[in-house]
Amino acid sequence: MNSRKRRLWGTTVAVGLIAIVVNVPWFNALFVSFKSDGDISRGATVVGTPTTSHYANALGAAGYDFPRFFLNSALIALGAVALVLLIAIPSTYSAIRLGFGGRFIMNASSGLRLLPAIFFAVPYFLLMSNLGLLDTVPGLILANTFLNLPLAIILLSAGFRDVPVEVEEAAKVDGASTYRILGSVLMPILAPSLVAVAVLVFIFSWNDYLFALVLSSSNATPITLGAANFVTSTGIRWGDISATAVLSTLPPVLFAIFAQRYLVSGLSAGAVKG
């Protein structure tokens, strides 16, 4: 084994260790989710007799409509990703390169994100109530778009700024319109940043709790709220909520795996230009 290879394996070990350490809570949840309530109560080091009953509960046996909760979460998260990108890409480009709104757009977005989510609880309830969108998936897509737009605008601003202006100027010389430059020149270069934004928006929308609590009551309930049903007035159902936590990370993981082609395969600005 040559030294370069050895160094790469060293990286594997180091990254692997970090990946395990940050995921101790998740692995613990996985472990607990297969233990019976009795075995959980006997302490963390007891293995006992494995059971899948918590997964049955987390998939609906506990009397809650979990398949529906998962579906709602997926629709809300995908919808929010699409809407956020649709709004953020053109307007951020316009702000950074064409002078639309100038620095105001970014300052305002950042200011918005400084407000605690609770601030918006009642106003958003009233707004969605007036629009007839309470307890609907579109209502929650709009709310999550609102929550995540600042993040997308800030990240994309940094992304657009990273691209040398010469790239655009070259395209302009070739006679490309502004729209074409954005669509065919800049977006491929910025693919990694766009994908990172999409992943983050998906995750944050998937994880939203407070807006879901305020805006949904039964039809649009997402999985985060569904899981809260296991925090009961007679304690926390540790096994059930662990199983739900494990299951609820799978869709974002799938989304990240799908997205990571663009993140990991080294599709970099240099490669495109080269």
Added chain:
Amino acid sequence: MSVKAARLVVALAAGLALVSCAPSTGSKTTGAGGDQGSGSGTVKMVLWPGPEGEAMGKVVEAYNAGQGAKDKIKVEMTLLSRQDTFSKEATLMAAKSSQQDIYFVASYNVGQYANSLDPLTSVDASNYFPVAVNGLKYQDKQYALPLDVSNHFLLYRKDLLDALLAAKSQWPAYAAVASKAIGEKRDPKPAAEWDWNDYIAMAAWFSKSANPSSPTQYGTILQAKNLLYNTMIWDDVLWGQGGSWTTPEGKANLDSPAAVKAVGVYSTIYKNGWTSKDSSQAEFPETQAALKAGKTAFALQWSAGFAELNDKTKSPLVAGKIAIAPVPGQKTHVHALAVALNKYSENKGAATKFLDYLATPDAMTAYAKAGGIPAMPDVLKANMSINPAFGQISESIDKYGYSVPVFPNTFQAYSKIAESLSGAWVGQQDAATALKTANASLQKLLG
């Protein structure tokens, strides 16, 4: 601000004006007081998950299939998590929403919510515990219908205490530990006869740090997290020491010797390590875990916790070994969990019909059979076969129950007291200083 930014602001303001003028289509947000509705149709109700929600689910199912079908009423229940139920309801109330017809409330927040509720006029109170019904009255009007009662018990390891009581040879050692803990030699007593000094002495005796031969690591677990529900538990100590929140004239009275003693019970146990240091962040679930693991000998706990501790599949280490006794000092907080009518509901007629149904002993018997603890003494007595604790709950509430005065800020007061005292409970702050802060907050909230 640049010209472009100014133009943007104008555009936003125009949009704003548009939205503000948009007609109300969803729930009415301005109406003064809801509507009786047709007397039939869908009734929406909020409840929280756990035994109450599950039991209510069964009752609702039966109602929708029987009486409800006859009256053309269908009840839909929404469950939220324990803490979020009230957050969601507060949001709905602040928005004067008609989305839900029946709210889940409790003795401790009915005063805060009363402005968003309609008083109930058709309630027959004679079947209920008086303390439960009275705890849901505000300005002499009945604002909610009791569902479940909650109170506290001393849950203790009967096997361990019995062994100590039987082994007279250990009594001198116990007296020595007691003398160090409370400055007084005492013999061990049966749990039902404890006062707060016995509680402290026992906590020491069953802790390895004070008694290396203790069968458990810690004597007790204190629920000392900064949480309004934990104020309710500490109140038992306060009342048990002869104290209370207020003087007979209604002034705040937390700056009293009894209150100092009550804080002292917690801080003595905590500082000496007769409870885990983790007690500073403990509440209901941690207490259950500590008792289930068999490493803690006794604790104050909510009545709802007992059934699970005695369930062999859920608590294999301690099931059958845990018994119930009244809280030391023979005072227990009592509150009723209840259902109330949303003032802004647009289907009050149908909702009232369902509430009337819930007030019948038949409905509450079904509720008890499905796992609830109904606030009707006769129903509890008739159903002792379901839950052996029913008898003791009934007796404890009758004999030892006290209730905290209902005023608009009761809920906030519980929260503020927990905030002011939770540091002192675990010895982070001097009791007298903390109580002064708590007393000032309480006085302000009493108005």
Added chain:
Amino acid sequence: MPKWVLGSPLILFAAIFVAYPVYQGIQTGFYGLSLQNPETLFTGLDNFGTVLTDPGFLAAAKFTVLFAVAVTVVETVLGFGLALLVNRDFPGKKVFFTMLLVPIMVAPALLGVMFRLLLNGDIGLVPAVLRTVGLDVSLFAPNTVVQLLVLLDILQWTPFAFLIMYAGLQSFPTDVLEAAQVDGAGRLRILRSIIAPIMKPIIFAALFLRLIDALRTFDVIYVLTAGGPGTKTTTMSIYIYKTAFESGQFGLAAAASTIVMLVLLPFVPLFVRRIANPDGKAR
């Protein structure tokens, strides 16, 4: 005018879904709106005065700022280091890359409950493991609880900073790097004089986003300590949450939120300037 065409989706969305709630929220701060007193009385600046003279609010503000700055700095540094480390083709990269993101994929409210389980003295894995090596510690003891919360935040959010900076590295012009390597520049020099300057906007973006989110820290702390013991770990978001939902004082909560925003707003342009230059000119 392409600039208005491209900007129109944002204007449309903001006009309805931003302007109205912000206006409504700020306005609430000027009214004595509470559950106890639903009559909406205009109270002017009273709520702002009440909040600003509340020692509880000031204590929460102090704790929040210290906490946020501490975790942001650590997370940005660790996240950048991790991004550099992962930015090469090592075996198993795809698996570990996804794994590194899992902490932010567990909903924060749910993660709080998972920490509560993991760290519980009776049924938690961490205390059990520590006991087997002879360490009998209580993780939630008042004198170490703040450090514990900082550590947990780092475990939870370093992956976020990592992802942003890693994505930034992917747009990095590799030819510049290769040229420097050909010139024989040392690793530290490459990092300091080539990577860091080009990455500056994205590093600032990560730092800035973490900072504003950390200033709103709520879920995990609320689940674990509810702000206690006493008010020791009360963040501004917890303070505002309790003011609205436990005290029923929506007017006060709105005023407190508005104050937080107004106090922090002047700092925003300092960061924004470094993340993006505003007027479409080259950097």
